[in-house]
Amino acid sequence: MDAGPELFKALGDATRRTILDELTDRDGQTLFELCGRLTMKHGLTSSRQAVSQHLAVLEEAGLVRTRRQGRYKFHDLDTGPLRSIVERWPIDREAPEP
Numbered sequence: 001m002d003a004g005p006e007l008f009k010a011l012g013d014a015t016r017r018t019i020l021d022e023l024t025d026r027d028g029q030t031l032f033e034l035c036g037r038l039t040m041k042h043g044l045t046s047s048r049q050a051v052s053q054h055l056a057v058l059e060e061a062g063l064v065r066t067r068r069q070g071r072y073k074f075h076d077l078d079t080g081p082l083r084s085i086v087e088r089w090p091i092d093r094e095a096p097e098p
Contacts, residue, residue: 007081010061016054018042020063023077030072031055 010016015038022037023029029037035051038044046054055075058064062081067074 006057006061007063007085010057010063013054013057015044015046015050016058018044019051019054019058020077023064023075027076028074030074034075 018038019034022034022041026037031048031052034055035046035048038046038051055064055066059066063078065076065078067076
């Protein structure tokens with residue numbers, strides 16, 4: 001997968017990065033759970049609709065996968081697209097001598 005504009009757009013927003021942090025801490029959350037954690041832990045008072053739109057951008061970029069179980073929709077983190085960034089700009093190169 002190539003690091004396309006959708007990936008950089010998704011990562012370019014602080015709220016979306018916070019959502020990814022929350023999914024890193026606890027994968028498989030519902031929209032209701034995410035909204036609660038964003039409010040309680042981070043003081044973000046985004047509406048459920050706004051968080052849902054952020055999740056849609058993250059899903060379009062491939063960073064979030066959803067799965068339905070009964071009437072619930074769970075959101076899971078997928079770090080696969082981030083590999084294309086690491087492959088493009090590897091960080092394990094030796095630093096030049098000053």
